[in-house]
Amino acid sequence: MVVSSATIKEQLQACHSKEDTFRTLVALSKRLPRLSNEEKIEEHKVIGCESAVWLITEDGNGTKETRHFKADSDAKLMRGVLVAILSLVEGQSTQTIQKIDLADKLAELNLSRYLTSSRNNGINAIIGRIKAISN
Amino acid sequence: MSFDPILLRQQFSILSLNANGHDLVYLDNAATTQKPNCVLAAIMDYYQTSNANVHRGTHFLSDKATNCFEQARISLAHFIKAPTESHIIWSKGATEAINIVAYGIEGQLEAGDEILISSLEHHANLVPWQQLAKRTGAILRILPFDLCLGSSLNTASTLPLTSPLTNDDPWENSLKKEYSEYFTSKTKLFACTQVSNAIGTELPIQKLIQLAQSVGALTLIDGAQAVAHYLVNVSELDCDFYVFSGHKMYGPTGIGVLYGKTQALEQLTPYQTGGEMVQQVSYQETVFNQLPYRLEAGTPHIEGAIGLAAACDFLQSHDRQALLAWEKHLAKRVYQALSNREPKKEPNREPKKEPSRELNKELLKKNIQIYSPEDSTMVSFTVAGISPTDLNGFLDSKGIAVRSGQHCAHPLMTELGISGTIRASFACYNTEQEVDYFIKTLFEAIELLEEE
Numbered sequence: 001m002v003v004s005s006a007t008i009k010e011q012l013q014a015c016h017s018k019e020d021t022f023r024t025l026v027a028l029s030k031r032l033p034r035l036s037n038e039e040k041i042e043e044h045k046v047i048g049c050e051s052a053v054w055l056i057t058e059d060g061n062g063t064k065e066t067r068h069f070k071a072d073s074d075a076k077l078m079r080g081v082l083v084a085i086l087s088l089v090e091g092q093s094t095q096t097i098q099k100i101d102l103a104d105k106l107a108e109l110n111l112s113r114y115l116t117s118s119r120n121n122g123i124n125a126i127i128g129r130i131k132a133i134s135n
Numbered sequence: 136m137s138f139d140p141i142l143l144r145q146q147f148s149i150l151s152l153n154a155n156g157h158d159l160v161y162l163d164n165a166a167t168t169q170k171p172n173c174v175l176a177a178i179m180d181y182y183q184t185s186n187a188n189v190h191r192g193t194h195f196l197s198d199k200a201t202n203c204f205e206q207a208r209i210s211l212a213h214f215i216k217a218p219t220e221s222h223i224i225w226s227k228g229a230t231e232a233i234n235i236v237a238y239g240i241e242g243q244l245e246a247g248d249e250i251l252i253s254s255l256e257h258h259a260n261l262v263p264w265q266q267l268a269k270r271t272g273a274i275l276r277i278l279p280f281d282l283c284l285g286s287s288l289n290t291a292s293t294l295p296l297t298s299p300l301t302n303d304d305p306w307e308n309s310l311k312k313e314y315s316e317y318f319t320s321k322t323k324l325f326a327c328t329q330v331s332n333a334i335g336t337e338l339p340i341q342k343l344i345q346l347a348q349s350v351g352a353l354t355l356i357d358g359a360q361a362v363a364h365y366l367v368n369v370s371e372l373d374c375d376f377y378v379f380s381g382h383k384m385y386g387p388t389g390i391g392v393l394y395g396k397t398q399a400l401e402q403l404t405p406y407q408t409g410g411e412m413v414q415q416v417s418y419q420e421t422v423f424n425q426l427p428y429r430l431e432a433g434t435p436h437i438e439g440a441i442g443l444a445a446a447c448d449f450l451q452s453h454d455r456q457a458l459l460a461w462e463k464h465l466a467k468r469v470y471q472a473l474s475n476r477e478p479k480k481e482p483n484r485e486p487k488k489e490p491s492r493e494l495n496k497e498l499l500k501k502n503i504q505i506y507s508p509e510d511s512t513m514v515s516f517t518v519a520g521i522s523p524t525d526l527n528g529f530l531d532s533k534g535i536a537v538r539s540g541q542h543c544a545h546p547l548m549t550e551l552g553i554s555g556t557i558r559a560s561f562a563c564y565n566t567e568q569e570v571d572y573f574i575k576t577l578f579e580a581i582e583l584l585e586e587e
Binding site: 017018019021022023026050051052073074075076077078 | 155156521522524525528529531532533540554583584
């Protein structure tokens with residue numbers, strides 16, 4: 001899932017219709033490695049999403065200072081969104097993750113066309129969880 | 136067909152909208168229908184010519200408003216064949232109507248009494264009874280899923296429930312006995328949907344009402360999914376209560392009806408009190424008003440009632456059997472396009488020809504599981520390996536409005552072992568062209584979203 005946030009931004013900003021955005025997110029979803037069933041447990045589930053979403057963080061490069069993220073969802077669209085979100089925090093230090101305004105960064109990605117109000121709540125729940133588990 | 140859906144559509148301004156760069160295709164009618172311009176005009180007209188508070192004040196406008204409002208009650212009584220308008224209690228919708236009963240009969244229940252519901256209920260006809268059971272110590276019992284499906288009226292071709300009794304009548308042969316086990320001397324209330332909102336199954340409510348009556352239980356029928364499609368005759372059904380929402384039958388939101396037999400309504404303790412519902416008030420005591428006002432506290436939703444009456448007029452100005460036949464025709468068109476009607480092949484046998492596009496479609500169909508009956512006004516289905524929200528998202532991007540998810544029926548979805556379905560539900564204004572576009576777009580979505 002090594003897609004830079006700049007590339008994702010470029011791809012999403014080039015979308016001119018809801019269908020374009022949809023297809024781009026589906027394409028992005030393929031970059032997210034799936035979680036195993038053992039990892040998809042209640043403890044890793046993000047409450048408040050329209051589709052089931054699981055999110056896990058691990059030490060990046062063997063150190064607690066940087067974070068590595070793994071995530072999955074039943075829905076491809078959500079997996080595409082997860083690729084976009086995680087590109088902003090993957091491999092970053094805990095301090096950076098705490099400071100970063102994820103909602104603001106996501107707004108720049110031109111996702112608003114895709115994000116209905118109920119999906120937005122889900123995104124907020126994911127952002128909340130990222131901050132909570134990156135301590 | 137004695138009506139023209141293209142002509143009829145013209146009465147719905149909203150249907151000419153553009154959605155995400157495409158013509159809007161509205162197939163979420165089981166959630167709420169669109170409103171014909173005559174309903175909107177009735178609401179506008181009320182505010183422009185008759186607005187005042189009802190049942191009080193004696194002036195020109197108050198008289199006019201009261202007349203319009205009470206005339207609406209008469210229209211609704213005619214619409215569902217209630218004996219008189221005093222049987223029509225206005226509510227916010229089916230949900231509030233059920234709550235009026237659930238709170239109203241609380242004093243009549245004792246610990247150990249039973250409340251019986253089907254396993255096809257919307258949360259609106261489940262949670263109020265579950266909570267009532269918790270408050271009173273009564274027991275909530277559920278008619279088993281297999282039994283409910285096995286007696287479905289939509290499969291009437293194989294189960295002639297409505298035909299004259301014969302030796303082959305499955306109701307007399309087995310179903311009656313199976314159902315009877317759930318109706319006991321402890322059953323105080325039987326609440327049941329006429330048509331499942333999630334999977335379109337029709338229950339044999341007439342027979343079930345009779346069973347409930349044989350044990351002296353009160354009966355409540357949730358008609359929310361039925362009134363827009365079927366002719367309802369509450370007098371013939373002989374249920375104690377019948378509830379529905381206006382917005383699912385071309386009327387406005389925020390208005391619905393609790394129909395009740397006089398005796399059943401009189402036994403309800405008003406669940407809201409305040410103005411309008413009283414005759415005499417002192418600081419110590421209140422004498423409640425007579426029916427229907429006794430159960431309608433506060434200023435009512437006047438324009439809602441008037442708009443709903445206009446929706447009744449709209450429906451009654453058409454041949455309702457023709458409207459229903461059209462809706463079922465559209466649903467069947469989708470059903471047949473999605474179902475695998477090929478003779479069953481040997482499992483794992485590879486197709487011999489090169490996979491053409493048509494053949495590919497047949498392969499795509501193999502993953503489609505339809506949960507609604509063929510004879511219905513909706514199609515509720517899943518596609519193996521594809522999340523309903525993804526399908527919904529793609530359809531939306533193409534201007535098509537359907538519903539995905541659990542349809543406020545979590546226990547039913549658990550019973551089916553699925554996380555949700557896609558539901559396309561039809562109204563009289565939908566067209567074959569819309570249906571064909573939906574089918575084509577759905578297959579496009581499946582091809583895009585299939586796992587590699």
